[in-house]
Amino acid sequence: MVEVTLWGSLGTAAGGKNKVDIEAKDIRELFRKLAEQYPGLEPWIDRGIAVSIDGVIYRDTWSKELPQGAEIFLLPRLAGG
Amino acid sequence: MRYIRPLSIEDASGLLAGSTGTAAILAGGSDLLVRMKGGFVEPDLIVDIKAIEGLSEIRETSEGFSIGAAVPCAVLGESKALKKAWPGVVEAANLIGSKQVQGRCTIVGNLCNASPAADSVPALVAAGAKAVVVGPGGRRTIAVEAVPTGPGKTSLAKGEIIEAILLDKRPPRSGDAYLRFIPRTEMDIAVVSAGVNLTLDEQGVVRVARVAVGAAAPTVLLVDEAAEVLIGSKLDEATLERLAKVCSGACRPIDDKRGTVEFRRKVAGVLAKRAATTAYARAGGK
């Protein structure tokens, strides 16, 4: 079980929660379960969400494992110059 | 479209007079080609005047200087005699565009483009310069300030070409200066500008003065009241403040992408003050 923190706007889409507990071993499973448990998040996931694991931001590595006790933070997937 | 390079000013004038569509004179091309690129003008006839004899020369005569219509501004800066006599005119001409543009642009083109923001014009007006106009009716000489009549408009008739700009021989103890305000250090069009031309007496008192302000009205302004402020003075602080006030007051500027009414009015005075100080020093005043 990992605790996942949602950024402000995403929390609104998840029904006003800013932290959720999910049983997930990697980012792929996390997104799958988030979409199942919080259907409001599905369009956000489709548009792109980045996952910060202990401060390191992962945009595309969905196979990245989520270590127990790690700080998991969801962020918008950004554009750069 | 035709491109023609006549060998005489009369031929050039004849070509222009006889043209049926839009005709354009090409000297440096730094305004014409920009307007062509933007699609603002599509001339049917381009008359390149650079092959005309004498038009690419600066001549020093007993009356002063005659600057041919095809002389690039960079060449003005390379003429020691002209720079010594009319440093303000030369510095104004050398402020137009970049080094690249300097190699092409001319003061006659700058004058005939008839922009109120033209850099060389306030300096020429302050200098009392004259333009030699050749046309179907012959040759005439007019004051440069009589050439532009409004933004993009001149008093020249169909078939008329300015052949040269005349600058008088300098009396002793004379100096001129030109300053413009631009946001960057180079490459901009003047937001507002001022040219001042002074002749002093042996005591350093201003006897003759001409003050012109640019980019502050539809055409460059010759501010007689400002000249009156300077005449009889030795450019003390109070005179300079009055000069600034008079020049600011004479402005009839607009708000546009380059500046505001308030900014132009205020800075016109500041530049007039600073240009007058430089001109005074150049005339040997202390």
Place this chain on the structure above:
Amino acid sequence: MAGVAVSTTINGDNVEYLCQPDETLLDVLRDRLGLTGAKEGCGTGDCGACSIILDDRLVCSCLVLGAEAEGRRVETIEGMAHGDRLHPLQQKFLEHAALQCGICTPGFLMAAKDLLAKNPDPTEEEIRFGLAGNLCRCTGYDKIVRAVQDAANVMKGA
């Protein structure tokens, strides 16, 4: 529209071409003669990327008609190196990394060459004002100015 026949010299070679009366020298160089070293950044003389030297004067080739080159001498970036030997300015631009994207580089090199021909020992301020007609958006100009200073030193010694 009748074409204008032009006979001129480009980088020391006699060249003849036919161009339209309203065609710029830049378009002639790039589209008719395949000399694409001069770039069009603006077409209005504001960026200097198309700088060439015409009868010893630095000009923007976008502000010159192709027809005007008749009987004149044109120098472009393609003529700057001698064979495989780079001009000192080219060499110093490389050494100082005075280019990032490089689109402005041909124009800067022509302008710097003209500057040093007229003023072999310029101050930093003279270099900066001398190159003010060439826009660079990548470098902040620092390394360009240093490259020109260094090239000037080399060329003085030569």
Place this chain on the structure above:
Amino acid sequence: MNFDPRYLDRNFTSVGTRPIRPDGVDKVTGRARYGADFNMAGQLVGRVLRSPHAHATIRKIDTSKAEKLAGVKAVITAADLPDLTDGDAAMYDILDNCMARNKALYDGHAVAAVAAVDARTARQALKLIEVDYEVLPHVTDVDEAMKHSAPLINEATFTEGLEEKPVKPSNVTKRSQFGHGDVHQGFGHADFIVERSFKTEQTHQGYIEPHACVASVSSDGTADLWVCTQGHFVYRQHCAQLLGMEASKLRVTSSEIGGGFGGKTHVWAEPVALALSRKAGRPVKLVMTRDEVFRASGPTSATSIDIRIGARKDGTITAAEATLRYSSGPYAGTWAEIGAMTAFACYRLDNVKTVGYEVLVNRPKTAAYRAPSAPMAAFAVESAIDELAKEIGMDAVEFRIRNAAQEGTRSSYGPVYGPIGIGPTLEAVKNHPHMKAPLGKNQGRGMACGFWFNFGGQTCTDLNIGMDGSVSLAVGTVDVGGSRASLSLVAAEELGIAYEQVKAVVADTSSLGYNDMTDGSRGTFSSSMATISAARNAIKVLRERAAQMWDIPVDDVVWEKGHAIAKGEKHGNLGRLSLKEIATASGKTGGPIAGHSELVADGAGVSFATHICDIEVDPETGATRVLRYTVVQDAGKAVHPTYVEGQYQGGAAQGIGWALNEEYIYGKDGRLQNPGFLDYRIPVCSDLPMIDTQILEIPNPNHPYGVRGVGETSIVPPLAAIANAVSNAVGVRMTHIPMSPPRILAALEAEQAG
């Protein structure tokens, strides 16, 4: 992927040196080929007709006269680019931006295009296209667009991210929020509170090379596209999707690129060129004019930002709050969101809240511009921070050091930081001689900090070893500022050979797997990671081949300094085998030797910079002059330090231009007044001093060499650094960017008037 990207401390041989770039000679001799330098046999000239109106319904387009003009080979409108986006809203916006479908949404919006035998014919043809417009009311100002009375740009827009679903459409496409703690409580503990509103005008990336491409579509459905882009793989995807092509049948070759800075990250005219070529059956070259570049491509957001920061007497910030409104052009964006994330990222805050609003306006579609959205937020925050320090009576640097984020700090956008460089850049600035240099009359010194995320992403690289021992490196990230030199250094480092033995090229989309584009400061970060991985894979092959040549087990072969070495005493009589020796023998040991790598380079370290600026103000005219400028920034590890310095200097120069003079000026008619380099005033050489740089190296733990992206952060601090310098020089707090002379003079006069 069995590649381990973790940082390991090591001594470098090649990395950190400053060799000449591999593409250098071509670029100083005029031989390098950019977007407009390529031609194909039989190519036509493409031109685009653009809306003169800021907002208008397109009732009808009649192209019949243009089609009849001799020499015209194709005329297209939106009808020739049918909507194949299948509900992908972002792609639909790109499509609509390429060619207006029902409404023209800004001055410069493409409405039709022609391909003709020459430029003159194409120009004439555009004049013969008749467009029947119904002009609509428009809005270009970000604050005006948020008002209820503002004309609606898209009637189907309902604000996302609100607690309650809105019932009325609005120009606000989205609200986003970040932060933690309780700002209300935090402000309650503050002894001093600074509250201010700021505005920044819209700027353009200002790359010197206009967008240019040559498109050639064959009747068998294959196509080639030559284009200046920051990401040819992304362009391929966009174009293929918009034109209904198979991606693999469209080969995109990235030309040399004459600057991008974010402005060449999505397609503008390329689908139009392809559609023209498809219709005409001939190659089409399409080059934008400078006027088109300004009117129809690239700009960043205009913004309006409110800031509130509170601190205790001892200099501890107790709460910080920001509301940020960013224009996104006529299409939805996420620019305010990024601004809201970056705004307070430099600081350690217990209570912080940022709210962003994305606002539609009748201006060109906002594109990324170097650390997009961060400079404006930093301008507002860093101005307020300076003001707060002054109120408390603390030195501006000390105040920042006291509140700077550090390893373990919860960032204002959420996650907890790993090792970061904000503190070290501040300490370096504090001790920099620039801070102690004397100042004259009307001169002031300002400093400010900046933050950017940096990206990684999908990357694919090939490393091929020739029989002569030379190495060719094919990368898929476009080289915008010297990355081929950096990547060659990395390959040389990893293989243990000389830099000169490596030649790096940017491969086309048919020669290499997919790569994300060069954005988010990811070029060198990602491709160096992939290059290291590819080189390690090649070394594995080299060891195998050496083992074969020696006839010993591969596990007994190690790779050191460019040589295979047999380890252990039993192989004591075997000499070393050089890379060249192994390569020369490769035909007999199994064929060509190569290393390939495909990976997602995640874990880009965040980046911080602190800048110092001295400025002189002419109090009579409001003119400013930058006297001295210093950039201190963390690079993680500078692979090619000269090009790292170049990034620092270039970003600072762009920031200086933005701070002082650059802005989009719209008339009352909604038309852009200054679409050219004459009146869109980017800094010229004589405007700037030398820009001093100091590179700090705080290794990124998620890159084998510790590399962080360096390209973008340097544009973040200048706006605020200059505003703070102006304030310190003449005592006026500038809240509107650019600080053009009329704005400074007006502020000075208002100050004098009391």
